[in-house]
Amino acid sequence: xxxxxxxxxxxxxxxxxxxxxxxxxxxxxxxxxxxxxxxxxxxxxxxxxxxxxxxxxxxxxxxxxxxxxxxxxxxxxxxxxxxxxxxxxxxxxxxxxxxxxxxxxxxxxxxxxxxxxxxxxxxxxxxxxxxxxxxxxxxxxxxxxxxxxxxxxxxxxxxxxxxxxxxxxxxxxxxxxxxxxxxxxxxxxxxxxxxxxxxxxxxxxxxxxxxxxxxxxxxxxxxxxxxxxxxxxxxxxxxxxxxxxxxxxxxxxxxxxxxxxxxxxxxxxxxxx
Numbered sequence: 182x183x184x185x186x187x188x189x190x191x192x193x194x195x196x197x198x199x200x201x202x203x204x205x206x207x208x209x210x211x212x213x214x215x216x217x218x219x220x221x222x223x224x225x226x227x228x229x230x231x232x233x234x235x236x237x238x239x240x241x242x243x244x245x246x247x248x249x250x251x252x253x254x255x256x257x258x259x260x261x262x263x264x265x266x267x268x269x270x271x272x273x274x275x276x277x278x279x280x281x282x283x284x285x286x287x288x289x290x291x292x293x294x295x296x297x298x299x300x301x302x303x304x305x306x307x308x309x310x311x312x313x314x315x316x317x318x319x320x321x322x323x324x325x326x327x328x329x330x331x332x333x334x335x336x337x338x339x340x341x342x343x344x345x346x347x348x349x350x351x352x353x354x355x356x357x358x359x360x361x362x363x364x365x366x367x368x369x370x371x372x373x374x375x376x377x378x379x380x381x382x383x384x385x386x387x388x389x390x391x392x393x394x395x396x397x398x399x400x401x402x403x404x405x406x407x408x409x410x411x412x413x414x415x416x417x418x419x420x421x422x423x424x425x426x427x428x429x430x431x432x433x434x435x436x437x438x439x440x441x442x443x444x445x446x447x448x449x450x451x452x453x454x
Contacts (some may be wrong), residue, residue, distance in 0.1 A: 203343040206253035214239050214269055214281065215256045237271070240281040240294035244329035251295045251333060254341055254353075258293070261357040267364070269293075283360050289371055291337065291363035298332040301325050337363055401451035411446040415439065
């Protein structure tokens, strides 16, 4: 199915520069994400309010009159990106990063959304609001109104140029290039972070190995000290010629005790002998 959509000219105040006539956009065989957004368009907010992304369709934040124009713009961008091997998807699981993303095979990604510039004007009180203000001292009416201007801003990419077909085609190519650059930047940043993590892990491993070696060194020195103390003790027993009663077993001779004690000392030596 192919739809032809007339791009609305932006709304301007009097005295500002007039916007040239906008082109007609075609929405033919839309991207699956765009199709999902089309299906959801009737549930969006009324004209004049931003259209939030509900997680099912593309991230579009425009007024209702410009909704289908925004769909056609993103459809062209998504198709241009997929021709370059980029996947378009919605992030739904993480509340803080919810939105539409373009990613490469390594899952480096760039968030993509389209919004409309709204004009802030002073709010004019209605008769009902004036009555509420008089009746209730605590009542505060809204100070500003936000009117849609028809100016669409693509992130990344900037203001959508709908002046001519050639200008629009060039804009899509430039926007796709900016998305690719952002993804490439994310890739380089990820690889840099991974490099730092590997270096940190290597330093932690070297530190742990050094701590283990130092600990083993101190333990070996303590064993050697005990080994020497035990040899000195054995020599002292040999000099006295009498076995300590609490270190002998029944029927053990003096020579047997000496052999047993020397064997214990050898087992204690950190280098073994």
